[in-house]
Amino acid sequence: MVKKKFSTKVIHSGHGSDNETGAVMPPIHLSSTFKQNKPGDFQYEYARTKNPSRDILEKLLASIESGKQAFAFSSGMAAINTVCDLFGENYHVICSDDVYGGTRRLFDKVKTNIDVTYVDFDTNVNWDDIVNDRTKFVWAETPSNPLMKIIDIKNTAEIAHGFKLPVICDNTFASPYNQRPLELGADLVVSSSTKYLGGHSDIVGGSIVIKDQDLYGEKIAYLQNAVGAIPSPFDCYLLTRSIKTLSVRMQKHNENGEKIAGFLESHPKITKIHYPGTDQKYKSIASKQMSGFGGMMSVVLDTNLEGVNTFLSNLKIFTLAESLGGVESLIEHPAIMTHASIDKKIRDSLGISDSLLRLSVGIEDVEDIIEDLKQALETI
Ligand SMILES: Cc1ncc(COP(=O)(O)O)c(C=O)c1O
CATH class of the missing domain: 3.90.1150.10 (Aspartate Aminotransferase, domain 1)
Known part of the structure; x- marks a missing residue:
């Protein structure tokens, strides 16, 4: 198998030419439901749970972020909300202090049973003081919105892992072309694909890409289906198309x-x-x-x-x-x-x-x- 570099991956990962017709670009599968051979025997069941157009996009996202599995959502905020739900409720988060306003709003005003310590990673952080037995993850947005602060992902991951905490990176500003947090030690990557991934100001979308499928894969897939904040097949297609450039x-x-x-x-x-x-x-x-x-x-x-x-x-x-x-x-x-x-x-x-x-x-x-x-x- 040829090991693909980044610019080849953006074009070729996720799909080849269509098996049935030879179409070079994949068809958009709009069907909301799929025929079962007998009850419970199917490739696809119901489009919210899984569908061919989202599958293509998710394989592509996993490939370009160097992850094991990706999940596409209807917006960046839906992806961030899913990360919060993934860790249950009544817990503590360590978060970089300069983050997108909507992320702070979700953490502080919607997820009221999560308490968050906002940290200026430019200062000497005393981790022993801020980690407690309710801490579930470290959230690092880098470069940050709007002050363009840079957090050392590798160093932060090493420290967080010492406390057995996963690091979640919001990679929206860099895009996987410029930065791949999973290669630097982060555990989950979140993106608003509304931004560079979409690239043409005509899609709202979000994604989560994970490194450890065993640890998070099943639970995120469960939440994606159970909550239902999924992108339409058309948006999945559009994003797959945009990522090629x-x-x-x-x-x-x-x-x-x-x-x-x-x-x-x-x-x-x-x-x-x-x-x-x-x-x-x-x-x-x-x-x-x-x-x-x-x-x-x-x-x-x-x-x-x-x-x-x-x-x-x-x-x-x-x-x-x-x-x-x-x-x-x-x-x-x-x-x-x-x-x-x-x-x-x-x-x-x-x-x-x-x-x-x-x-x-x-x-x-x-x-x-x-x-x-x-x-x-x-x-x-
Ligand atoms: C860094 C960052 N993360 C997340 C989001 C939320 O994404 P969306 O607007 O797609 O819900 C934004 C939106 O501006 C953002 O700038």
């Missing part, structure tokens, strides 16, 4: 991201830039565990909310919108948009201020993106 898209996101960060870093109207490729605190660990720095960054503008709004309203190529990872450049205001559900006091303590903007650099011509930012910054 993940490598080429990510190469261009990485290239444009580095050039835009370089431009913004030296601009007088920018007081701070958070980007793994320019941030001296994170660059060396990011270089070790990522193969590219991606297209995500956030910046602090040297102005107030009014100035920020002026800047935003003058952008011509960037669209002011939530989400990220699409081919088009997007910009958003975390404090008012993606992280509004986090209490202001916590936002302030993290550094999510009114002058912070998050950019998802697309794959347009980089000169045009720079020109757009330049002319809008001049209006402040």
Whole structure:
């Protein structure tokens, strides 16, 4: 068997040409139910439980994340909710302090029987103080949303495993092209496939990929079926199709991201830039565990909310919108948009201020993106 490299896997994993027709792209199986030869004798039973279009996507996701098994969900949040349910109830979690606002909202306001210790992994963490006998897992979002903090996955996994705790990585910002947490010691990987995996801002989806099938496989499959937060066959197809270009898209996101960060870093109207490729605190660990720095960054503008709004309203190529990872450049205001559900006091303590903007650099011509930012910054 040929051992496939990443860019071959994104195109060829999950399916070959269709056995029946020879179609190079797989058919979309819309059927909600499947014929049984006799009761209980079937390949597929009912589409919520398992279906051919989701099977293809899940095999592909497992392959590109270097995992044993993958599970597709109707959104990133549905995947994260499933992880919470996987560990039961009334337990404790250790979570990196800068995470997507929806993750914090789920942990703090929905899963009220889970208590969470938020940890700044940049500081010297005293693990003996924070782990207790109710602790079930460590949640690490890296790069983090929106401050682009980088957590050393290998080191965190080694420490957590010393306490017999699994590490769950949210890999949404890096995508498996740039970072594969399971290869670095993480136990589960969660992604919002709405972002780089989908890549075209036209799918909402999520996934969990696991390293240890025996430990987690059956229970996640049970929850996926029992709760039913599954993607449609059409969305599974669309995602399978999108992932085929993940490598080429990510190469261009990485290239444009580095050039835009370089431009913004030296601009007088920018007081701070958070980007793994320019941030001296994170660059060396990011270089070790990522193969590219991606297209995500956030910046602090040297102005107030009014100035920020002026800047935003003058952008011509960037669209002011939530989400990220699409081919088009997007910009958003975390404090008012993606992280509004986090209490202001916590936002302030993290550094999510009114002058912070998050950019998802697309794959347009980089000169045009720079020109757009330049002319809008001049209006402040
Ligand atoms: C890092 C991260 N994780 C998870 C999610 C949730 O994913 P979804 O919007 O697909 O539910 C998001 C959404 O922005 C995110 O940025």
